[in-house]
Amino acid sequence: MLKSLQAKDSPLSKTEKQLEILSNGIFNDGSLPTFADQIKKSNQYPLKPKKIEILQINVGYMCNQVCAHCHVDAGPDRKEIMTVETMQQILEVLKTTEVNTLDLTGGAPEMNPNFRWFVEEASKIGVKDFIVRSNLTIIRANEKYYDLPDFFKKHNVHVVSSMPHWTKGKTDVQRGDGVFDKSIKALQELNAVGYGISGSDLKLDLVYNPSGAFLPSDQFSMEKDFKKALKEDYNIDFNNLFAITNLPISRFLDYLIASDNYEDYMYTLVEAYNPAAVANVMCTNTVSVSWNGWLYDCDFNQMLGLKVASKSKHISDFNEEELSNRNIIISQHCYGCTAGAGSSCQGVVA
Amino acid sequence: MEKTYYDPADLKKFGKIVEWSEELGKSFFEYYGKVFEEGSLSAREKSLIALAVSHAVQCPYCIDAYTGDGLKRGITKEEMMEAVHVTAAIKSGAALVHGVQMMNKYKKLSM
Numbered sequence: 001m002l003k004s005l006q007a008k009d010s011p012l013s014k015t016e017k018q019l020e021i022l023s024n025g026i027f028n029d030g031s032l033p034t035f036a037d038q039i040k041k042s043n044q045y046p047l048k049p050k051k052i053e054i055l056q057i058n059v060g061y062m063c064n065q066v067c068a069h070c071h072v073d074a075g076p077d078r079k080e081i082m083t084v085e086t087m088q089q090i091l092e093v094l095k096t097t098e099v100n101t102l103d104l105t106g107g108a109p110e111m112n113p114n115f116r117w118f119v120e121e122a123s124k125i126g127v128k129d130f131i132v133r134s135n136l137t138i139i140r141a142n143e144k145y146y147d148l149p150d151f152f153k154k155h156n157v158h159v160v161s162s163m164p165h166w167t168k169g170k171t172d173v174q175r176g177d178g179v180f181d182k183s184i185k186a187l188q189e190l191n192a193v194g195y196g197i198s199g200s201d202l203k204l205d206l207v208y209n210p211s212g213a214f215l216p217s218d219q220f221s222m223e224k225d226f227k228k229a230l231k232e233d234y235n236i237d238f239n240n241l242f243a244i245t246n247l248p249i250s251r252f253l254d255y256l257i258a259s260d261n262y263e264d265y266m267y268t269l270v271e272a273y274n275p276a277a278v279a280n281v282m283c284t285n286t287v288s289v290s291w292n293g294w295l296y297d298c299d300f301n302q303m304l305g306l307k308v309a310s311k312s313k314h315i316s317d318f319n320e321e322e323l324s325n326r327n328i329i330i331s332q333h334c335y336g337c338t339a340g341a342g343s344s345c346q347g348v349v350a
Numbered sequence: 351m352e353k354t355y356y357d358p359a360d361l362k363k364f365g366k367i368v369e370w371s372e373e374l375g376k377s378f379f380e381y382y383g384k385v386f387e388e389g390s391l392s393a394r395e396k397s398l399i400a401l402a403v404s405h406a407v408q409c410p411y412c413i414d415a416y417t418g419d420g421l422k423r424g425i426t427k428e429e430m431m432e433a434v435h436v437t438a439a440i441k442s443g444a445a446l447v448h449g450v451q452m453m454n455k456y457k458k459l460s461m
Contacts, residue, residue: 167426210421217422221393225424267362 001176002066004075005251012254013073015305021253022332026263032270035334042275046327047283049297052320054101054286056299056345057082057090059115061291063107064141067162067175069209069252071303074107082291087118089293089315091125097320100128103286103345105299108138110145123155131158133207133345136186137179149186149193158203159195160242160345161187164211166229174211187236196238205240207345213261215272215339216243219348242347245269247300247336269335277342277350283328286345289315297328299345304333361411394423398433405437 005013012018026032039045061078063070094102102122109115109132123130132152139148152159163183164174171180187204191197196204206226210216223241230236246252248265256262283297287308293315296302310326312319342349368375386396397419404412420430 165424165426170424170426212421214418214421217424218393221388222424225394271362 056103059112103131105133136183139186140182219243245343272339277338280349282344402433
């Protein structure tokens with residue numbers, strides 16, 4: 001199993017180092033325009049949020065997998081875990097604001113010891129869309145997780161799961177040996193309780209990240225290929241495929257540099273820049289909450305340590321109005337969300 | 351003068367051919383784009399054909415471009431290699447089938 005950048009004590013485990021790389025070199029010598037320069041051309045600078053509709057909660061960086069592209073640098077060695085106290089503060093925000101989507105991520109969110117309590121309490125509040133980003137293998141990792149499909153069903157959780165390809169080789173090279181077989185089994189178990197089946201209200205979406213230094217293709221044609229292959233080979237059904245671009249931070253940045261792909265990848269992102277995607281990038285309607293309650297414009301900014309530019313910086317001090325007036329913090333990694341048809345945790349945006 | 355005939359960075363400059371002949375360049379890129387749209391053949395099938403032809407014409411730019419395009423489309427390395435073997439089979443077959451011409455000529459000239 002791979003080790004996290006933090007466990008390896010890699011220089012890239014420091015957010016300052018990542019931001020330095022993203023701001024220097026080709027973005028400092030005039031070879032490529034910075035993201036700020038790019039959005040200034042279409043009068044979209046400073047980038048401003050719209051109404052906050054989604055709270056994306058990172059309940060901890062602990063994970064049973066160590067994926068080669070992980071922007072969280074998650075893994076079994078990561079100990080950052082959200083406490084009940086922080087979860088209670090989030091529940092208060094859900095009760096008192098018009099946020100309509102709760103999106104739990106990690107790490108493997110299910111590994112937080114208070115995960116089930118939090119899901120039960122949050123589902124009582126009645127958000128419109130309650131997402132759990134499950135890596136699938138956690139469902140097969142240990143007997144104590146075997147009932148997760150039934151638990152998700154009971155609370156009408158919308159399951160969003162990663163699946164980089166419909167073949168074992170391409171999946172395991174990104175997510176680790178054995179991940180494909182376990183993921184297939186977990187998907188079949190989710191199907192068995194009604195997830196992703198035609199006519200069922202239980203939604204099962206898949207997330208596709210390229211397993212290498214290239215951008216995703218058209219989301220809808222990829223979805224067609226995924227559906228055909230998973231149905232024919234494993235009798236698996238799902239609702240939608242979200243094609244997500246890998247952002248050049250953390251472990252994916254490490255991979256890009258080590259494989260001598262960093263500059264070419266940044267050129268590719270900049271060439272694919274689509275101004276139409278800027279208006280709908282996810283930071284415009286989402287606030288990301290870290291395991292210890294700090295607020296960020298997105299999960300990527302969270303991993304870069306870039307807290308929101310607002311007086312309201314912590315979930316205990318959540319103020320919709322203050323947050324709506326903030327400027328979104330940007331850097332060159334933002335090109336990942338504006339390439340081609342755009343990219344977000346809900347797939348394409350343009 | 352450059353020390354090599356091929357520079358990977360030149361692929362990014364392909365669009366610049368329009369600068370020296372705008373009408374023809376634009377027409378070419380418009381035609382190129384339409385060729386690769388979904389039609390009776392899927393864009394995925396066309397990408398694999400393009401990869402095979404890239405090897406036939408031994409164009410390093412095209413090989414880079416259509417290996418990348420195939421990866422984006424989820425085409426596996428096994429599919430790509432099979433396509434390259436189709437190229438190799440046709441190219442070697444094309445060489446070998448001329449052996450019949452050699453046999454014909456040999457027979458004609460020999461007692």
